[in-house]
Amino acid sequence: MAEGSAARTGIGSATGSGIGLHTGTPVRVRLRRNAPGAGISFVRTDLPGSPAIPADLNHVVAGRRCTSLREPRSGATVKTVEHFLAAAFALAARDLVLEVDGPELPAGDGSARWWVELIRQAGLEGVDLPGAFLDADVIVTDDSSPGTFIAAYPAPVFSATYVFVPPYAGEAALLAEYVHQEGGASREYFVAELAPARTPAFVDEVASLQREGLGLGGTIDQVALLGREGPANRWRFPDEPARHKLVDLLGDLSLAGPLRARIVAVRTGHRHNLELARRLWPHLGARS
Structure with a gap:
């Protein structure tokens, strides 16, 4: 494509x-x-x-x-x-x-x-708005996937850490972070270091996903492909899968609006991210 x-x-x-x-x-x-x-x-x-x-x-x-x-x-x-x-x-x-x-x-x-x-x-960049403060810890776990969790903790600024755990034994976990900073530094960090990261995909599942009607418009150049022996194509970053999963997390959590919290996610997908976003609502207070 x-x-x-x-x-x-x-x-x-x-x-x-x-x-x-x-x-x-x-x-x-x-x-x-x-x-x-x-x-x-x-x-x-x-x-x-x-x-x-x-x-x-x-x-x-x-x-x-x-x-x-x-x-x-x-x-x-x-x-x-x-x-x-x-x-x-x-x-x-x-x-x-x-x-x-x-x-x-x-x-x-x-x-x-x-x-x-x-x-x-389009010239549609905006100016940062204050995020809502979080008044309690909010944690989501998944009993069907041991080791998977996502949590939000009260903090003065927004930040997020994503830990990507490969499904293959012996491969090291990868970590990516984002910290909001005033003055545009975090904006340019996202543009240069996170936005270019492509969707992770696993060699063992590509054919089965396409049989299920997923990934029909994708090519190998659009993914960070991972196999049992490590990267299976040329990655843009050594930790590209973690960076992209962090991008997914930021997009999903944006549906809850600007907030001030420390987010930590391990092995999560959209379902977990969105569940955290829903549970955050009762605990979001004033914006200042």
């Missing part, structure tokens, strides 16, 4: 096209401003009435290997939104409309870099 294309169409908007990672569907997008305070929404321009799907926890639905949203009245859905949401989070781009003419966002090169470029081409 080609990485896709993007073109600036004027201040406040940009267009792009590509192929969905899982569906393999060609898709076009147009990014533009939303009304102040309206947040992020996806508009399915290919469906009757062009229904809008708000990007919030109330519209999250179960999805395999991606984060999906659904608007219940129209039944409209959009999937694989996490990379776009992570880029919007890191660039403080909040009030956005992403028009899309298919069921899945384009994959770009398998990373969040394509979305960073689209947001910047």
